[in-house]
Amino acid sequence: MKTTQNNSIYDVIIAGAGPVGLFLASELALAKCSVLVLEKAENPRSPLKQVPFGIRGLNALSVEALYRRDLLKELEVHKRLKNPHLNSKQGARRQGGHFAGIVFHDDDIDTSQWKYRLPSSTDASLISEMQELETVLARRSEALGVVIKRGLAITNFHQTDDEVTVQSGDQSFKGKWLVGCDGSRSVVRKLGGFEFAGTEPEFTGYSTQVDIADPEKLSTGRTVTPTGMYLQSQPGYVIIQDFDGGAFHHSKKPITMERVQEVLRRISNTDVTITALHIATTWTDRARQATTYRHGRVLLAGDAAHIHAPLGGQGLNLGLGDAMNLGWKLAAIIQQHSPESLLDSYYIERYPLGAQVLDWSRAQVAIMKPGPTARALNSIIRDLINTRDGATYFAGRVWGVLTRYNLGGNHPLVGHSVPNFEFDDGSTIGDLMHDGQGILLDFDSNASLKTLASEYGDQMKYVSSAAKEQLGLSAVLIRPDGFVAWASDQHPDLAEAKQAATIWFTTHQKLG
Ligand SMILES: Cc1cc2nc3c(=O)[nH]c(=O)nc-3n(C[C@H](O)[C@H](O)[C@H](O)COP(=O)(O)OP(=O)(O)OC[C@H]3O[C@@H](n4cnc5c(N)ncnc54)[C@H](O)[C@@H]3O)c2cc1C
Known part of the structure; x- marks a missing residue:
């Protein structure tokens, strides 16, 4: 077979124009990387992606991620959806979600336990439609210069130290990196020799x-x-x-x-x-996870990296989180702002969250299984979920508000998604994240923090403003994905701030 060689070398080739591939593409393009997305299906539309089969629950982290990139306002379908699980009849208690079909209610949840979550313009959960989400993400990606080619399935690839050559039938494409976002049956995962470890299904x-x-x-x-x-x-x-x-x-x-x-x-x-x-x-409900998310210049994200039962709706959220975590890191390496070792943190941060979600779905299956053991466990969980602490715990897990990366540091906010601070002029910290830059937020106008931020050029912007509710904080360093790298309650310790900045950002001089 004669192969048609396409001459451009893209920074990144992404396999799959599902929600994860498209979100990753837009993140990379936002950071000025050239991106090619190859999608197997010719037609992006499918009844399985539309209401009601295409309904997906977005958790707090996904809602925040879309909000931070100014995409939330483009999602409209949820406004006309009446979800029987969340919008109960008038007068009935509002349902917050479920575990194995056992519902927890909004009025049982004690949000005061989530010290760093502000009641703000982002919801803790939202109903979305796959079709609409993909349409919005594809539109954003293309507006940022991403090339999406449909009807081209990746059939093979090989990598060298410098690049990856990707085959789709009789065409071939070159990229510096390849990311497999090609879903649960990922060809990239299989051809790349990734081990996919886990458990077999019950149903x-x-x-x-x-x-x-x-x-x-x-x-x-x-x-x-x-x-x-x-x-x-x-x-x-x-x-x-x-x-x-x-x-x-x-x-x-x-x-x-x-x-x-x-x-x-x-x-x-x-x-x-x-x-x-x-x-x-x-x-x-087969539950499997790739044991590594990277082989050389080939990475995995979304369902390609982890699969599990859709109970309680976590898969899309997990995948969007992968994309938000990987995008800025891969871009920083491509732009030579950061060393390749930054990519290690993608696996270190995302793998444990994936493993937790797999266990969450296994636990649900275990108590839904017909039989006396599951029935006994089920009734205990039912009792627990009907307590205030129980409902708060389950909501925290299902909505993702308990999610925390282990980034070290002394402050309890480090590793959490930053609270959506609202400034005196009515804007929010999320509004300032549309460009994907890191932010050094300084509530006390500290000159040394301003100088520190200036050393990082356009990787980090300095924001000095009072917020309506500051939660006792004086300063916060926020990564491009919206997670807190450093925080201070008192007069900031500059050495600590510098140390955190050095881990996630690199000063003006590009790496040799
Ligand atoms: C019934 C059901 C309900 C669910 N409910 C929820 C929910 O409420 N909340 C939630 O968070 N998650 C939910 N999920 C899970 C969620 O749908 C998936 O986790 C999510 O779609 C994964 O996105 P992705 O982009 O990784 O993969 P996919 O959406 O599978 O997209 C992969 C893309 O890659 C393409 N592709 C495949 N092979 C190739 C190839 N060789 N070359 C190029 N392209 C290729 C495919 O055509 C596809 O477009 C549910 C799943 C199911 C089945």
């Missing part, structure tokens, strides 16, 4: 759109039964969890109307009748 999940002759036989919302779980989000849109060890999904048998009816009757313990099957897809 097959079905997402279906069907016509039902007697829909009143099914409950609406999520119903956990002694044999599994079904969820009817709106009439005819049914998700089922069948504890068959993932056998049906792996059998690759066609998903027929008869099959869906048989499973739904068994799980719902009704004689419900399905008269037509329009859409059907299956998935499992």
Whole structure:
């Protein structure tokens, strides 16, 4: 086969124009890197990405990330969505989320336990639609100069010390780096020889759109039964969890109307009748994670790096977090602002969070499994979640507000996402992050901090302003991804501030 060689050398080639690939692309382009995205599917639209199957819950960290890049305002679908799980009937208690189908309520959550989370212009969770999210991210990426080529699946690649040559059928492309954001069956992960370690599934999940002759036989919302779980989000849109060890999904048998009816009757313990099957897809709770996120010039992010059951909706959030964490670091290396060792922190910070999410989904599966052991555990969790501390803990995990990177440092805010400080003029710290630069925020106009920031040129801007609520802080150093690298309550210790700045930023002189 004759190969067509494309001559441009991109800074980064990204496999996959899913939400993670597109968010990463826009982060890199924001930092002036040249980016090519190769996407297997010709058509970005799919009924599985649209309401109701395409509904995804965004947690606080994702909402903040999109807000910080001025993308949140472009997401509109959530405004017209009435999610039965979160928007209860009038007068009923508002649901905050769930663990294995066990709901926690907003009015049980004690937000005063989250000292550094300000009630602000960013929500703790938001319903979104995959289709819209991808459209918004693709539009932003292309506006920043990213080239997106659709209908081109990556089929092979090889890397040298300096570059990666990527093959898509009879075409080849060159990049300095390749990032696999090509989803759960990632070709980049497989060809790159990444180990994908974890556990096998307990169930097959079905997402279906069907016509039902007697829909009143099914409950609406999520119903956990002694044999599994079904969820009817709106009439005819049914998700089922069948504890068959993932056998049906792996059998690759066609998903027929008869099959869906048989499973739904068994799980719902009704004689419900399905008269037509329009859409059907299956998935499992297989939980696996790449044991490293980097081999040389090849990296993984999103579902390519970790897969697990979608229970409680964490996968997209985890992937967007990968993109926000990786983008500025890879860009800093490409722009020669930072040494390659900065990339080590991508794995060090993101791998443990991925492992936690896998365990969170395993724990949910364990207590949803039919049988007396799971039933006993389930009732204990139910008791706990109905306490104030219990609801606060579960909300903290599901909404991501307890997330903290281990960045060292003495202050309890270090490693957390920065609170969304609101300044006297009504602007917020999130508004100042649209350009992706680091920020040295100084509430006390300290001349030595101003001098320190000036040493980092356009990598770090100095902001001196009072905020409406300063949480007892005097100064905060914020990385481009919005995480706190250093913070001080008192008169700032300049040596400490310098030390933190040196880890995440490099002064004017480019590295040789
Ligand atoms: C039923 C269900 C409900 C869910 N609910 C939630 C939720 O509420 N909240 C949440 O956070 N997460 C949820 N998730 C998980 C979430 O959808 C995924 O984690 C997220 O889509 C991962 O994004 P990604 O960009 O990594 O991968 P994907 O969205 O899978 O995108 C990968 C892209 O790569 C492309 N591709 C594949 N192979 C190649 C190749 N060889 N070359 C080039 N391109 C390629 C694909 O076509 C695709 O466009 C849910 C998942 C399911 C199944």
